[in-house]
Amino acid sequence: MDSIGADPAGCQAMSSSEVWDEDIATRYDASSAEMFAPEVIGPTLDFLAALADEGSALEFAIGTGRVGIPLAARGVAVTGIELSEPMAAQLRAKDPGLPVVIGDMATTRVEGEFDLVYLVFNTISNVRTQAEQVECFRNAARHLKPGGRFVIELWVPPIRRMPPGQNAVPMRLTDGHLTFDTYDLATQACSSHHYFTQPDGTTLYSAGNFRYIWPAECDLMAQLAGLESEARYADWHRAPFTADSESHVSVWRKPV
Incomplete structure (x- = not known):
């Protein structure tokens, strides 16, 4: 997983997701700078x-507006749902006119119907129960116009990289940021462990907890929500999805 961790003490009863605090929100854009390239x-x-x-x-889990703000600049009327008030505050500081509703993506409703609902950067995995992930699909379907699409970007768990007895996989190894993911194969729980090298040479540790979802499991969740599979790609360039793909961009359509 690439998402930065949160303080579990910030969890709210309405959602199994960890709520990202002001400290994480303040440094989020810098810590994810490569995603803004x-x-x-x-x-x-x-x-x-x-x-x-x-x-x-x-956009479900719109965060600081990495995607929502430039998408709105292209003429799309973007609305966001975001669980973390500090993350939404970072977005509002950059674009005060983009509407954001504070709430969880599984149950929060906003006014109107949309041509597109989307979830990027593995964020559906922030919801840590299968039942709640199904509700995310159902909530997307509730917000879609007939013929509208639901899109998610999600990594494929690299479990086959792990030899017997191992439960961790390195995900990012750079001079300033190391990430290791640990997996529980029985529950599909995943934890991302981040180590950031600070300017003074010290190391900052942060962790986040997730639930991984297989592509076929996503299709079943979509079916339960009344959505039809339309396409699956390996990336945003629409490269073919194969057994070796490390991620997928999937599209489901609400029937007319």
Whole structure:
């Protein structure tokens, strides 16, 4: 998982997701700087803008607006749902006009119907129970116009990299940021352990907890929500999804 961890003490009863605090919100953009690079964000925006077709879009877990703000700049009417008030505050500081509702993505309703609902950067895994993940799909379906699409970006758990007896996989190994993911194969629980090298040479540790979902499991959740599978790609460039793909971008459609 690539998402930065949160303080479990910040959890709210309404959601199994960890609520990201002000400290994480303040440093989120800098710690995820590579996700803001044009070569990363560009294909994401191209993909989503084509599906929205200058219509309306709802982003679940909109965060600090990495995707929502530039997508709105392309003429899409973007609304966001965000569980963390500090993350939403970072977004509002950058774009006060983009509407954001504070709430969880499994149950929170906003006014209107949308041409597109989307979840990026593995964020559906922040919801840590299967039942609540199903409700995310159902909530997406409730917000969609007939013919509208639900899109998620999600990593494929690299479990086959692990030899017997091992439960950790390195995910990021750079000079300033190391990430190791640990997996519980019985519960599909995953924890991301982040080690950030600080300017003074000290190390900052942060952890986040998730529940991974297989692509076929996503399809079943979509079916339970009344959505139909439309496409699955390996990335935002629409590369073919194969048995070796490490991530997927999947699209489901609400029947007309």
